[in-house]
Amino acid sequence: MRDFQLPGRSPVIAANGICATSHPLAAKTAIDILERGGNAMDAAIAGAILLGICEPQMTGIGGDCFVLLSPAGSDDILALNGSGRAPKAASAAALRERGLSAVPVYGQEAVTIPGSVDAFCRLSEDHGRIGLDAILAPTIRYAEEGVPVAPRVAFDWANSGKTLQGHGLRHFMPSGKTPKVGEMFRAPGQAEVLRRVAKDGRKAFYEGEIAEDMVNTLQAMGGVHTMEDFANTACDYTSPVSGNYAGVDLYEHPPNGQGATAILMLNILKHFDIAGMDPWGSERAHIEAEAAKLAYDARNRFIADPSRMAQPDYMLLPETAAKLAALINPKKAMAAAAPLTEAVHKDTIYITVVDRDRMAVSLIYSIFHGFGSGIASEKFGILLQNRGAGFTLQEGHPNEMAGGNRPMHTIIPGMLRKEGRVLMPFGVMGGQYQSNGHARLVSNMHDFGLPPQEAIDAPRSFSFDGKMQVERGYSDTVRQELADLGHDVVIPETAIGGAQAIVIGEDGVLEGGSDPRKDGCALGY
Structure with a gap:
């Protein structure tokens, strides 16, 4: 139990259902859906789509999603890949011929076909209860009436708003200035898009006027995207990957997601007595x-x-982890790996919902960078992701850009299962940190016995691209000791990531946690 004389937040305890996510309006909307008779899938989709209005720098209907799902009355875990593909005519060779060594982060070349709307429609049909019109109604209302800009959103907007260009500026920063905390943001064009999707389903988005708006905007910039690329977009179910650590099984989304990275990290950590170390x-x-x-x-x-x-399966094999663990010197930092040629991922939202029937949904949804490509469609203001910047242009590399392929994705939903029982849907935002974040959250809870809220609140560090980011929650003594080991230690300008989790107790009681590094919360009923 936390010390109530110190700053912090209590976990949310509920019996009927919980939503944990990064904005309170989305959490409340999800709970409203549950109370009206919707299930966890209805609530998760409703909350996620609203986050595209509440946190437009992080996500939106021009992006992708990945989902892990445990159906009501079952401990099975299903995976759905809602990530889009490069347009059929995309070519790494063509970009190399232009003298490029990487996909332009804020160019039309980086725009892959949005996969999230197709995924949400499919999930609603296959696993939802109340239908798209009821699911989308709250976001349609908020997009028309507006939502007040939250503190973390305003902070991010100031950092990322400079990437907006052309129609993106007109739709998301018409005054040319960063909105202040409490200023209303409206997206009437997106409200109309969602109204049409509610009426006609996925074809309203991927065919006809809405698709034409996106395609025409991209082609006017030199894009190779076609109406056929949009019409052929399709999500697909796949099988999650898993690994065991400290008595729990971690389930992750398979490639093209990077979930196997979190499993590999934990498999490496098994070779050390982490539980015997000072957690901080x-x-x-x-x-x-x-x-x-x-x-x-x-x-x-x-x-x-x-x-x-x-x-x-290379990254899941025990022998892979054993070989890598043997390379670690406990007394000296190794040189950083070669930097990525593909772009570093920065922004994401995550939402998890468990309902009274114990359906559990773990959903992550992103436009890649802050405000994605910075490109919005002319009429409807659909902000398009730049996920194609996650491809490499290196010839022969498995992740080389190619028409119809999906790039390596950094966004990953997680779920824990123990002794065959689904224990906890969870996610950790924070761009490249996500795999490290999954590993740390699992370790915090199962090496050190922390409850989910305390495991989320705890200080974080992350070594990436030659720097070791160490949050202010660590002491200066620890930072100096890390520097003495050879790490290039910095205090990050922005808190590292954000997380949400819901533990399903053996007695059926739910316990939700949500990261204070974001504006959101866990809510239950």
């Missing part, structure tokens, strides 16, 4: 940093569209 000391932070370097290096070399992966 330099020894644990150092070992975790070294494990992250090795796991992320493997990710960069192997994870791609599954059709392009020669060794799909």
Whole structure:
């Protein structure tokens, strides 16, 4: 139990249902859906789509999603891949011929076909209860009437708003200035899009006037996107990957998602007595940093569209982790892996919902960078993701850009199962940090016995691209000790990531936690 004389937040305890996410309006909307007779899938979709209005710098209907789902009355875990593909005419060779060594982050070249709307329609039909019109109604209302800009959103808007261009500026920053906290943001064009999707389903988005608006905007900038690319977009169900750590099974989304990176990190950490270390000391932070370097290096070399992966199980094999763990020197930091040629992912939203029937949904939804590509469609203001910047242009690489392929994705939903029972849907936002964040949250809870809210609140560190980010929650002594081990230690300008989780107790009681690093909360009823 936390010390009530110190700053912090209590977990949310409820019996009927909980939603945990990064904005309170989305959490309340999800609970409203549950109370009206919707299930966890209805609530998760409703909350997620609203987050595209509440946190437009993070996500939106021009982006992608991944989902893990445990149906009511079952401990099975299903995975749905709602990530879009490169347009059929996309070509790494063509970009190399232009003298490019990486996909332009804020160019039309980086725009992949949005996959989230197709996924939401499919999930609603297959697993929802109340239908798209009821699911989308709250977002339609908020998009028309507006939502007040929250503090973290305003902070991010100031940092990322400069990426908006053309129609993106007109729809998301018409005054040319960053909106202040409490200022209303409206998206009437997106309200009309959602109204049509509620009426006619996915075809309203991927065919006809709405698709034409996106295609025409991209082609006017030199894009190779076509109406056929949009019409052929399709999500698909797949099988999650898993690994065991400290008595729990971690389930992750398979490639093209990077979930296997979190499993590999934990498999490396198994070779060290993490539970015997000071949880907020330099020894644990150092070992975790070294494990992250090795796991992320493997990710960069192997994870791609599954059709392009020669060794799909390599990162899950115990012998892979054993070989990598042997490279770690407890007394000295290794050199950083070569930097990525593909773009570094920054922004994401996550939502998790468990309902009274114990359907559990773990959903992550993103436009990649802050405000995605910065490109919005002319008429409806659909902000388009730049997920194609996650491809590499390296010839012959599994993750090389190619028409119809999906890029390596950094967004990952997670779910824990123990002794065959679904224990906890969870997610950790924070761009590249996500795999490290999954590993740390699992370790916080199962090496050190922290309840979910305390495990989320705890200080974070992350070694990436030559720097070791160490939050202010660590002591200066720990930072100095890490520097003495050879780490290039910095205090990050922005808090590292954000997380949400819901534990399903054996007695049926739900316990939700939500990260104070974001504006959101957990709510139950």
